[in-house]
Amino acid sequence: xxxxxxxxxxxxxxxxxxxxxxxxxxVNDQPLVYLDNAATSQxxxxxxxxxxxxxxxxxxxxxxxxxxxxxxxxxxxxxxxxRIANFIGARSNKEVIxxxxxxxxxxxLAYTWGESxxxxxxxxxxxxxEHHSNLVPWQRLAKRKGARVRYIPVDDQxxxxxxxxxxxxxxxxxxxxxxxxxxxLGTINPVAEIATRAHAVGAxxxxxxxxxxxxxxxxxRELGADFLAFSSHKMCGPxxxxxxxxxxxxxxxxxxxxxxxxxxxxxxxxxATWNDLPWKFEAGTPGIAEGIGFGAAVDYLSGIGMEKVHAxxxxxVSYAIEMLRSVPGVVIYGPEAALRGGVVAFNVDAIHPxxxxxxxxxxxxAIRAGHHCAMPLAGRLNVAATARASFYFYNTTExxxxxxxxxxxxxxxxxx
Amino acid sequence: xxxxxxxxxxxxxxxPRNFGTLEHPDFSHEEHNPLCGDKLRIDLQVDDDxxxxxxxxxxxxAISQASASMLTEMVEGKTLEEVKSIDKxxxxxxxxxxxxxxxxxxxxxxxxxxxxxxxGVQTWVEEDNEQDIGW
Numbered sequence: 380x381x382x383x384x385x386x387x388x389x390x391x392x393x394x395x396x397x398x399x400x401x402x403x404x405x406v407n408d409q410p411l412v413y414l415d416n417a418a419t420s421q422x423x424x425x426x427x428x429x430x431x432x433x434x435x436x437x438x439x440x441x442x443x444x445x446x447x448x449x450x451x452x453x454x455x456x457x458x459x460x461x462r463i464a465n466f467i468g469a470r471s472n473k474e475v476i477x478x479x480x481x482x483x484x485x486x487x488l489a490y491t492w493g494e495s496x497x498x499x500x501x502x503x504x505x506x507x508x509e510h511h512s513n514l515v516p517w518q519r520l521a522k523r524k525g526a527r528v529r530y531i532p533v534d535d536q537x538x539x540x541x542x543x544x545x546x547x548x549x550x551x552x553x554x555x556x557x558x559x560x561x562x563x564l565g566t567i568n569p570v571a572e573i574a575t576r577a578h579a580v581g582a583x584x585x586x587x588x589x590x591x592x593x594x595x596x597x598x599x600r601e602l603g604a605d606f607l608a609f610s611s612h613k614m615c616g617p618x619x620x621x622x623x624x625x626x627x628x629x630x631x632x633x634x635x636x637x638x639x640x641x642x643x644x645x646x647x648x649x650x651a652t653w654n655d656l657p658w659k660f661e662a663g664t665p666g667i668a669e670g671i672g673f674g675a676a677v678d679y680l681s682g683i684g685m686e687k688v689h690a691x692x693x694x695x696v697s698y699a700i701e702m703l704r705s706v707p708g709v710v711i712y713g714p715e716a717a718l719r720g721g722v723v724a725f726n727v728d729a730i731h732p733x734x735x736x737x738x739x740x741x742x743x744x745a746i747r748a749g750h751h752c753a754m755p756l757a758g759r760l761n762v763a764a765t766a767r768a769s770f771y772f773y774n775t776t777e778x779x780x781x782x783x784x785x786x787x788x789x790x791x792x793x794x795x
Numbered sequence: 796x797x798x799x800x801x802x803x804x805x806x807x808x809x810x811p812r813n814f815g816t817l818e819h820p821d822f823s824h825e826e827h828n829p830l831c832g833d834k835l836r837i838d839l840q841v842d843d844d845x846x847x848x849x850x851x852x853x854x855x856x857a858i859s860q861a862s863a864s865m866l867t868e869m870v871e872g873k874t875l876e877e878v879k880s881i882d883k884x885x886x887x888x889x890x891x892x893x894x895x896x897x898x899x900x901x902x903x904x905x906x907x908x909x910x911x912x913x914x915g916v917q918t919w920v921e922e923d924n925e926q927d928i929g930w
Contacts, residue, residue, distance in 0.1 A: 731833075731855060731857060732856075733898070733901060734800070734856045734858070737898060741798075741799055792800050792805070793805070793857075
């Protein structure tokens, strides 16, 4: 079967793969094929070494000690913040708050902005394709406040019903929180348009960018949203750190999240005043090595170029969809390749995705199986679970070929 | 790849024993595996403290369905005390393949459902919760 999809000549994937030591690993005597990038990405040497170098050479607490090591650690940590701010087009470093991950960023917003701004009878508008981390915090907030959660429906192609947006929006809508890219369907949502329409009714707009910032250029000024949360570990960086970007005026007006060291200006026995942005939201000793590693990851991605990453992943996902379609019995969820990022959820005949994942693992192929932390969406798709292959710029079409070969073996074992 | 899904497992998966429900079960219980959304129900008919009929129904992966099917064969004709004494190792022995840490919940879904039904509790907590990861 000859599939003609033009490979972008801009990315030297062979060289890139050498930057990722784990890609040389074998699993079950087969070269690892890592197709679970939507869960977490692998890490290049430069990121691993940046954290190792910190621990070996300038490990100290930040924003505290008046000594050389603390100064270097603070510089390294804050330099990372500046790189991240620049990476997403933030106006100022002060708009970038370090969190543990996207989930913590969204919960921070629910507990701070949400707690003081959502009132009884008001509405929070989400979408049917949200990850649990952009569902549960708002459902809990709505319960505390007597507010109502509504959802932009997903059509049968896996795209948002934008035609219903204006009906769903109204003066009662205080917040619209949407995923930039679905971790199941791969759908890239028209966030800028949603933000414009939501702002027209006075709602605040939050973007779950866990799957977008790692995979294509995101500029918060062009997007027009008010808050945007993402994780380091899905974009070549370490686990345990993420970033929350917010519009400065909103952040200034918000109450702090957690109380503790670093987030205060002055503490008396009677009370406290808060530190400036962004530290007002960063209580306690942060993940310093992780912050430094996050910065190194952003440097690495900037070195490649996010336009190139996106173009190459479009090529991979187009190829994957074409190849998977050629396998009898495969059902693919989500829209055409042009409307999605590098994620493909699918099922093969009646083979349970867990069985499929176990069998592929035997061939050294790592995919995800389950509801992908989006149980309501699985219900919407009428499936208990799906298999999911998700790509990054270090994957190759040869790896997709191995995935497809694995599906044929699975079909043979299960005699479909 | 084939060694994970040996013929006995595939056989139980394709031709599950005692599949269905009982009209008047003395015990009936349903459990879920939240990891994969699998559901399993086990019905028991008990006469004079002995299992006279057993059925299971549900949807799930080959490991969970085959282990439930095998479990129903073990249970038939046994006293409730004997049923209570069936443990994790009995299931793993019946499957006869190494079950990885992440799939152990699939393998034990049937046992969990059965024990919860027999003990009449909401959720049966396995005595040995510490899984041997094998590292």
